[in-house]
Amino acid sequence: MTAGEVLSQSEIDALLAALSAGEMSAEELKKEEEGRRVKTYDFRRALRFSKDQIRSLTRIHENFARLLTTFFSAQLRTYVQISVASADQIPYEEFVRSIPKMTIINVFEVPPLDGHVLLEVNPNIAYAMLDRVMGGRGASMDKVEHLTEIETRIMSSLFDKAFAHWRDAWESVAEVDPLFVDFEVNPQFLRMIAPNDTVVVISLNTQIGEARGMMNVCIPHVVLEPIMPRLSVHYWMQAQKKERSPEEAGRIERRIRAAQLPIVAELGTAVVTVGEFLQLEVGDVIQLKQSIHEPLVVKIGHIPKFIGQPGKRNKKLAVQILAMIEGGEESYDE
Numbered sequence: 035m036t037a038g039e040v041l042s043q044s045e046i047d048a049l050l051a052a053l054s055a056g057e058m059s060a061e062e063l064k065k066e067e068e069g070r071r072v073k074t075y076d077f078r079r080a081l082r083f084s085k086d087q088i089r090s091l092t093r094i095h096e097n098f099a100r101l102l103t104t105f106f107s108a109q110l111r112t113y114v115q116i117s118v119a120s121a122d123q124i125p126y127e128e129f130v131r132s133i134p135k136m137t138i139i140n141v142f143e144v145p146p147l148d149g150h151v152l153l154e155v156n157p158n159i160a161y162a163m164l165d166r167v168m169g170g171r172g173a174s175m176d177k178v179e180h181l182t183e184i185e186t187r188i189m190s191s192l193f194d195k196a197f198a199h200w201r202d203a204w205e206s207v208a209e210v211d212p213l214f215v216d217f218e219v220n221p222q223f224l225r226m227i228a229p230n231d232t233v234v235v236i237s238l239n240t241q242i243g244e245a246r247g248m249m250n251v252c253i254p255h256v257v258l259e260p261i262m263p264r265l266s267v268h269y270w271m272q273a274q275k276k277e278r279s280p281e282e283a284g285r286i287e288r289r290i291r292a293a294q295l296p297i298v299a300e301l302g303t304a305v306v307t308v309g310e311f312l313q314l315e316v317g318d319v320i321q322l323k324q325s326i327h328e329p330l331v332v333k334i335g336h337i338p339k340f341i342g343q344p345g346k347r348n349k350k351l352a353v354q355i356l357a358m359i360e361g362g363e364e365s366y367d368e
Contacts, residue, residue: 082232083232083255084266087265088121088123090265091236091253091265092121092236094203094207095121095236095251098200098251099117100116102116102199105196106196106242109167109192109195110167110172111166112166112172112243113241114241115239115241116238116240116241117239118236118238119239119248120235121236121237122235122237123234124232124233125229125230125233126226126231126232129252130222130224130229133154133221134157135221136219137154137155137221138156138189138219139152139154139155139217139221140152140153140155140193140216140217141214141215141216141224141226142214143212144210144211144257145210146209146210146211147210147257147260149226150215151200151212152226153197153250153252155193157175158174158175158246159240159242159247159249161174161175161245162244163189163192163242164185167188168188172245174244174245174247186217189217190214193214197212197214198212200251207261207264208261208264226254227256231254231255231256232254233253234252234253234255234258235250235252236251237249237250295335296334297333297334298332298333299331299332299333299342299344300331303322304323329341329343329356330343331359332355338359339358339359340355340356341359343356
């Protein structure tokens with residue numbers, strides 16, 4: 035009996051009262067309990083993943099969904115919301131039956147793991163993305179028409195770039211390098227694994243503008259088998275305790291160094307009244323507090339960081355760094 039099946043004191047009292055009054059016999063109770071214990075096992079639906087591992091896969095793909103939301107928002111310039119709807123283990127043939135007969139399927143290799151991973155995108159979503167990329171408003175279609183070579187190339191390129199974020203979602207568990215290998219619209223033509231082999235399917239609720247639909251990540255058990263122990267909570271807790279490896283620290287440092295920072299050379303500031311602001315017209319001159327002989331303040335983001343002087347370089351405006359600003363004080367000689 036599990037913790038969720040423990041009887042309360044009132045239930046125990048009612049059960050004892052029923053036994054004492056003869057309303058229920060101990061034999062009947064025993065048979066009922068044995069009946070609950072026996073379950074029919076379908077060998078065609080062999081459970082290869084534990085609940086613990088399914089929860090870990092859900093967490094990984096929740097992170098993947100957040101990365102996809104950011105990526106597609108930037109690429110499509112429209113409202114995008116992607117979240118994990120479910121994570122289930124089913125036979126591969128059941129997955130093929132569950133998706134439309136004509137849909138958008140992207141096939142990826144994920145070295146160093148063996149095998150292929152599928153990203154299936156509902157046509158309703160895929161066509162909305164295609165329309166946005168080609169300058170439209172995001173019109174969707176619920177069935178796959180004949181795709182031109184240009185449309186196929188655009189979709190392939192878009193989903194190839196999107197699935198590259200799968201690497202980032204998995205980096206705490208394993209280093210994988212997704213590689214786009216095929217684009218298909220008919221799932222019946224895919225003979226990736228045996229029909230009865232177990233796959234885990236992570237379904238993603240997806241909204242692109244006004245269009246809604248599903249994206250499915252299909253991962254065969256044989257692909258994840260070498261790293262199955264890493265999908266346990268115990269491994270995750272141990273991994274969190276470990277210090278970062280030099281390779282991981284180097285990777286983080288490279289990403290930080292590659293991050294872009296806005297630099298602003300501030301010419302000066304001025305204060306005007308609301309009345310003066312409302313009367314401003316083209317050609318009016320606003321006098322700044324800054325003297326032409328004073329150096330400029332150079333800001334990193336919104337933080338004053340350097341003192342500089344304006345100039346030109348290669349026929350473009352430029353600013354030369356004269357000194358650093360430390361602790362809000364200028365470390366230079368005026």
